[in-house]
Amino acid sequence: MHRAKVQGRPVAEVIADLAADQLADPRQAIVADIGCGRGTSTRILAERLRPKRLLAIDASASMLAAARAQIRCAQLADASTAITYVRADFHRLPVANTSCTLVVAAFCLYHAPDPRLVISEIARMLSPDGIVILVTKSADSYRSLDRLVAAAEIDPHAELRPSLYETAHGGNLEALIAPSLTVVHVEHEEHRFAFTGLDHVAAYLATSPKYELPPGMVANPDTIATALRARIEDGTVAATSTITYLIATRGDMP
Numbered sequence: 001m002h003r004a005k006v007q008g009r010p011v012a013e014v015i016a017d018l019a020a021d022q023l024a025d026p027r028q029a030i031v032a033d034i035g036c037g038r039g040t041s042t043r044i045l046a047e048r049l050r051p052k053r054l055l056a057i058d059a060s061a062s063m064l065a066a067a068r069a070q071i072r073c074a075q076l077a078d079a080s081t082a083i084t085y086v087r088a089d090f091h092r093l094p095v096a097n098t099s100c101t102l103v104v105a106a107f108c109l110y111h112a113p114d115p116r117l118v119i120s121e122i123a124r125m126l127s128p129d130g131i132v133i134l135v136t137k138s139a140d141s142y143r144s145l146d147r148l149v150a151a152a153e154i155d156p157h158a159e160l161r162p163s164l165y166e167t168a169h170g171g172n173l174e175a176l177i178a179p180s181l182t183v184v185h186v187e188h189e190e191h192r193f194a195f196t197g198l199d200h201v202a203a204y205l206a207t208s209p210k211y212e213l214p215p216g217m218v219a220n221p222d223t224i225a226t227a228l229r230a231r232i233e234d235g236t237v238a239a240t241s242t243i244t245y246l247i248a249t250r251g252d253m254p
């Protein structure tokens with residue numbers, strides 16, 4: 001998907017821009033990057049904000065190892081940021097109450113069956129003057145691929161499969177945070193993707209948990225590509241996803 005992007009600002013840079021605009025003193029900030037994955041947002045936050053402390057949190061040990069490697073490679077010129085890698089479930093984070101100036105959760109809330117529980121955990125960690133930056137995708141992201149998969153009959157019900165972003169998407173994010181946080185700013189940006197051909201689409205589909213593929217195609221880009229080519233003319237395939245950035249504070253939390 002990353003290779004296919006043809007329009008849309010780099011998400012980690014936008015997060016850092018928003019944080020830099022909102023934080024009174026970024027260098028004194030205690031930052032938590034929840035569901036940090038391979039650490040791209042963690043690295044950019046370290047480079048751009050140079051906060052006092054940065055917690056890279058993820059449930060996956062392999063993702064944390066990748067984050068650590070990415071940050072090590074970046075050789076941050078200013079080593080004044082203490083970076084800690086924390087393996088934890090975002091429903092129960094080993095982070096003290098009111099200890100974070102900035103909490104970022106990008107492209108991870110939709111992995112929670114009920115993201116409100118994660119959002120209340122984020123609110124618990126947030127200092128009274130702290131800010132939260134949440135990033136998610138629209139529920140209709142990559143819908144053109146559903147049509148393609150259905151038309152190729154590799155999952156005839158592809159268009160009926162629930163969105164991967166169903167529990168936390170651009171359309172429900174404000175309602176999800178309302179019990180715990182107060183919205184300060186929301187913005188949406190359409191990202192456009194152009195897959196170079198059916199091999200490129202197949203490489204993405206092989207990583208997507210969305211579809212019910214025949215057993216021989218699961219995680220197998222070659223067999224997916226062959227099946228696509230049997231029914232679809234090869235060529236560029238376009239897709240879109242709208243990215244939502246939401247900034248919130250504790251508001252009048254007791």
Ligand SMILES: C[S@@+](CC[C@H](N)C(=O)[O-])C[C@H]1O[C@@H](n2cnc3c(N)ncnc32)[C@H](O)[C@@H]1O
Nearest residue numbers: 035036037058059060063089090106107108111
């Ligand atoms: C799509 S990646 C997002 C990575 C990164 N935030 C980014 O913007 O590129 C989602 C991450 O959420 C993590 N994740 C999923 N469920 C989680 C949970 N219950 N607790 C903590 N992390 C979780 C996954 O391990 C994965 O690294």
